[in-house]
Amino acid sequence: MASKRATNGRKSSPSKSPGKNGAGVKRKKEILGVLMMSVALLLGLSIFSYNMADDSVLQNYSFTELLNLSQTPATQITNWLGPVGAVISNFLVYSLFGYTTIVLPGLLLKYGWLIFRQQPLAQFHKRAFYLFLVMLTISALFGWFNELTGTPSHAFAGVLGINFSGFLIALTANWGSGIILFTALIAVLLLILDGDIQVTIDRMRQAGERLRHRLADWKAARAEAAAARKAAKAEAEAEAEEEYEEDDFETEAEELSGSPSPEKKHGAAENANRNNGATGRAGSETQWPTFKDEDELAREGEHESLSGEQDEWFDSAETGETPEQRRRRIAEEERQELISRPPRAIIEKDPQHGKEGKVSAAGDQDEAEFTIIRGAEEEKASDHELRKAREEASRPRIRYRYPDHSLLDDAPPRNMQVTDEEVNQNKQIITEKLQLHGISILKIEAIIGPTVTLYELYPAPDVKISKIESYANDLKMAMATHGLRIIAPIPGKSAVGIEVPNRNRETVHIKDLIYTKKFSETKMTLPVAFGKTIENEVFMLDLTKLPHLLMAGATGSGKSVGINTIITCLLFKVHPENLKFVLIDPKKIELALYRNIQNHYLATLPDADEPIITDTSQVQLVLNSVCKEMDERYELLKMAIVRDIKAYNQKFADGALEEDLGHRHLPYIVVVIDELADLMITAGKGIEEPIARLAQLARAVGIHLVVATQRPSVNVITGTIKANFPSRIAYRVASKVDSRTILDTMGADQLVGKGDMLYTGGAGMVRVQNAFVATEEVERINAFIGAQQGFGGPFFLPRMDDDEDNGGGLPEKSERDELFEDAARVVVMHQQGSVSLLQRRLKLGYNRAGRLIDQLYAAGIVGPYQGSTARDVLIPDEVTLEQHLQDLDS
Numbered sequence: 001m002a003s004k005r006a007t008n009g010r011k012s013s014p015s016k017s018p019g020k021n022g023a024g025v026k027r028k029k030e031i032l033g034v035l036m037m038s039v040a041l042l043l044g045l046s047i048f049s050y051n052m053a054d055d056s057v058l059q060n061y062s063f064t065e066l067l068n069l070s071q072t073p074a075t076q077i078t079n080w081l082g083p084v085g086a087v088i089s090n091f092l093v094y095s096l097f098g099y100t101t102i103v104l105p106g107l108l109l110k111y112g113w114l115i116f117r118q119q120p121l122a123q124f125h126k127r128a129f130y131l132f133l134v135m136l137t138i139s140a141l142f143g144w145f146n147e148l149t150g151t152p153s154h155a156f157a158g159v160l161g162i163n164f165s166g167f168l169i170a171l172t173a174n175w176g177s178g179i180i181l182f183t184a185l186i187a188v189l190l191l192i193l194d195g196d197i198q199v200t201i202d203r204m205r206q207a208g209e210r211l212r213h214r215l216a217d218w219k220a221a222r223a224e225a226a227a228a229r230k231a232a233k234a235e236a237e238a239e240a241e242e243e244y245e246e247d248d249f250e251t252e253a254e255e256l257s258g259s260p261s262p263e264k265k266h267g268a269a270e271n272a273n274r275n276n277g278a279t280g281r282a283g284s285e286t287q288w289p290t291f292k293d294e295d296e297l298a299r300e301g302e303h304e305s306l307s308g309e310q311d312e313w314f315d316s317a318e319t320g321e322t323p324e325q326r327r328r329r330i331a332e333e334e335r336q337e338l339i340s341r342p343p344r345a346i347i348e349k350d351p352q353h354g355k356e357g358k359v360s361a362a363g364d365q366d367e368a369e370f371t372i373i374r375g376a377e378e379e380k381a382s383d384h385e386l387r388k389a390r391e392e393a394s395r396p397r398i399r400y401r402y403p404d405h406s407l408l409d410d411a412p413p414r415n416m417q418v419t420d421e422e423v424n425q426n427k428q429i430i431t432e433k434l435q436l437h438g439i440s441i442l443k444i445e446a447i448i449g450p451t452v453t454l455y456e457l458y459p460a461p462d463v464k465i466s467k468i469e470s471y472a473n474d475l476k477m478a479m480a481t482h483g484l485r486i487i488a489p490i491p492g493k494s495a496v497g498i499e500v501p502n503r504n505r506e507t508v509h510i511k512d513l514i515y516t517k518k519f520s521e522t523k524m525t526l527p528v529a530f531g532k533t534i535e536n537e538v539f540m541l542d543l544t545k546l547p548h549l550l551m552a553g554a555t556g557s558g559k560s561v562g563i564n565t566i567i568t569c570l571l572f573k574v575h576p577e578n579l580k581f582v583l584i585d586p587k588k589i590e591l592a593l594y595r596n597i598q599n600h601y602l603a604t605l606p607d608a609d610e611p612i613i614t615d616t617s618q619v620q621l622v623l624n625s626v627c628k629e630m631d632e633r634y635e636l637l638k639m640a641i642v643r644d645i646k647a648y649n650q651k652f653a654d655g656a657l658e659e660d661l662g663h664r665h666l667p668y669i670v671v672v673i674d675e676l677a678d679l680m681i682t683a684g685k686g687i688e689e690p691i692a693r694l695a696q697l698a699r700a701v702g703i704h705l706v707v708a709t710q711r712p713s714v715n716v717i718t719g720t721i722k723a724n725f726p727s728r729i730a731y732r733v734a735s736k737v738d739s740r741t742i743l744d745t746m747g748a749d750q751l752v753g754k755g756d757m758l759y760t761g762g763a764g765m766v767r768v769q770n771a772f773v774a775t776e777e778v779e780r781i782n783a784f785i786g787a788q789q790g791f792g793g794p795f796f797l798p799r800m801d802d803d804e805d806n807g808g809g810l811p812e813k814s815e816r817d818e819l820f821e822d823a824a825r826v827v828v829m830h831q832q833g834s835v836s837l838l839q840r841r842l843k844l845g846y847n848r849a850g851r852l853i854d855q856l857y858a859a860g861i862v863g864p865y866q867g868s869t870a871r872d873v874l875i876p877d878e879v880t881l882e883q884h885l886q887d888l889d890s
């Protein structure tokens with residue numbers, strides 16, 4: 001049987017590099033790397049210890065003389081590397097660019113390191129070039145200074161630096177050349193910092209912004225502290241004044257009543273006590289009596305009323321009005337305030353201050369307390385922040401630029417789509433209807449989302465929630481709107497939720513999700529920002545955690561846009577080295593746009609005509625091939641003794657796994673099926689089985705499924721499929737039955753379409769407005785990626801041999817692998833039909849061992865494929881095997 005396994009697209013495939021040869025090249029590279037680093041170190045040392053005095057010694061003596069010269073101070077070479085070092089540094093420092101020539105050994109060191117670590121060199125070329133320019137401009141600047149001051153110093157500028165600056169000065173005079181050199185230096189340094197001058201400008205702007213904010217914060221804090229000090233001082237003064245006034249008033253009151261105030265009397269008594277000394281008893285006789293007679297009480301009343309008027313009198317003295325006038329003025333002000341206050345104070349949530357920005361306004365005494373909540377906008381992020389948080393490929397084989405914000409359309413400014421009037425009206429209808437049935441509601445909270453507004457009703461303690469639910473239809477009629485959904489009770493709350501579609505819906509644009517801090521800073525492996533929740537929060541999930549997704553919705557409900565949202569999010573966040581899509585599109589047009597990125601992100605069968613699978617007859621083959629990829633990955637994980645793809649890739653990146661044994665970097669694979677119904681009808685079990693197998697097992701090896709259908713009926717979403725897809729999205733469906741098929745409950749039939757969706761991850765449900773990504777945006781992103789270098793072809797899934805499906809025959813003896821019989825003996829001896837066993841025992845690569853197992857299967861020596869467990873061995877012992885092999889040949 002000829003080799004049919006695919007190797008294209010898997011650059012690390014071992015089949016092309018027989019063990020020793022591969023190891024030889026690797027060793028040679030390591031030796032070359034070490035050599036380069038040592039030379040760099042020597043050059044660096046000679047430059048570092050360069051001494052101009054050595055130059056004159058070199059000029060006076062020939063090199064052989066130097067070696068035999070007696071070492072007097074006048075003839076002594078001070079370079080750390082002796083005469084050789086002096087000659088080298090004389091050339092590098094004096095004749096070239098002065099001390100800045102140190103850049104050259106630096107570059108040599110870096111290249112040596114890259115070669116030693118077997119990493120691609122191309123990535124470093126640009127930076128090396130910039131560093132070279134830095135060296136040139138700095139040495140020319142030294143030359144320029146030297147020319148200006150007339151004291152040439154070759155140690156700093158070198159002959160070339162001085163000549164270059166001299167040439168520039170001759171062309172543009174002193175100032176012109178100075179400006180040119182300084183500008184060139186700044187530009188090159190900026191380029192080195194970020195490799196992209198725009199990024200540097202962004203970064204500087206952000207730094208400026210941060211500085212400005214800090215300054216403003218500091219100023220505000222200072223002003224606040226000053227105000228607090230002032231207020232404290234004013235308070236202290238006011239207190240002192242009050243005490244003084246009280247004293248004055250008490251004197252006045254005393255004069256009026258003809259007797260001292262209690263405190264004064266008490267003070268007097270104390271004084272008397274102190275004065276009387278030992279004659280305490282006499283003192284005690286003068287103490288204030290405990291009980292007061294009626295006259296005294298009357299006088300105290302007078303005192304209080306005087307004291308109340310006293311404040312007014314002081315205020316009125318300031319404003320120049322009588323106490324009566326002042327009282328009237330205050331009453332009028334309060335009345336005006338009441339009249340002009342809006343019935344419901346509504347403030348939009350302030351993004352600076354957390355998620356809850358609600359303001360409640362109390363209604364009339366007998367009305368329920370009413371609060372309107374508008375979700376705050378998520379904090380925005382820039383391209384730069386998105387770039388910073390991306391996990392780059394550990395050993396990228398291609399140069400790649402991620403798509404940026406210019407490829408996405410700006411969302412129009414967010415104006416208030418839902419007015420307070422609309423919310424108040426709806427609330428009025430709901431409360432009136434419930435009041436008619438004698439249901440009293442204590443509190444209502446209206447949370448305004450992009451598509452619907454959720455009214456959370458908190459009924460009085462004696463009202464049963466089921467009672468409200470029973471009036472659901474009444475409410476629907478009263479609201480006269482389609483898409484009203486009642487949640488009774490809201491999980492975790494003693495409230496009933498009523499979702500009412502907004503008159504004007506808000507489109508959630510994908511740019512508003514991707515360029516948020518939440519998305520850009522996420523540490524999720526395959527993050528997907530689906531859309532926004534009712535609270536205006538970005539609804540984001542990690543595809544690796546789902547781990548597979550089932551999407552259903554009637555035609556036109558937004559499934560294809562939903563799939564584009566998923567793919568777009570991943571394209572903005574994950575490097576093509578780490579992610580591949582298998583796109584299955586029986587509708588033939590929905591996913592065609594992604595053809596452009598086939599060399600970057602698509603995975604397909606090696607001999608497929610099209611990178612996107614549209615032919616239903618091919619789908620089964622592709623899914624089986626993905627299953628085979630899954631099994632191969634399990635073998636690799638087993639060999640590497642790791643549990644999941646993340647640990648495996650890490651181990652591979654650390655160089656702990658031999659490529660010669662078939663180990664390779666494993667990208668995540670996302671299989672997208674846009675329309676399952678057609679496939680299930682044409683292929684039934686043939687499709688259901690691989691889907692179910694992948695859904696059950698593929699998570700750990702980084703394969704995830706996204707399956708969509710517009711026909712959520714039980715013969716499409718079968719029990720087997722449903723059981724293996726706990727994460728499901730329902731867009732608007734035609735009937736309650738369809739809703740139950742996808743969500744196990746009603747609700748999806750009440751959605752309003754155009755991306756309005758319900759997500760369930762097994763427990764609970766979230767209503768989300770799916771983000772909108774226009775076809776033009778998808779086109780732009782694909783064109784941008786497609787124009788880049790790429791991998792030279794799609795990632796190839798393992799080829800499915802025809803005979804693998806139909807149990808085809810064993811190739812002729814001459815066509816069999818020469819190790820066929822050895823392999824047979826190994827598996828029979830160990831009674832274990834596994835690829836990794838052959839790899840270990842026969843020192844083979846993965847592909848060859850895999851082919852051998854296929855041939856052993858065709859020869860009836862091992863049993864069929866059993867997923868992650870080894871194949872059964874059908875021959876019990878070696879004697880029987882020898883007989884079997886003879887029979888095969890005859």
Ligand SMILES: Nc1ncnc2c1ncn2[C@@H]1O[C@H](COP(=O)(O)OP(=O)(O)OP(=O)(O)O)[C@@H](O)[C@H]1O
Pocket residue numbers: 507508553554555556557558559560561562710754755756769770771772773
């Ligand atoms: N998230 C969304 N925001 C705004 N409009 C949307 C959204 N999703 C879909 N739409 C609108 O609905 C239309 C139909 O969407 P889409 O093509 O995704 O539906 P579908 O469910 O894939 O339909 P079909 O199954 O027939 O292909 C889109 O052209 C768009 O105008």
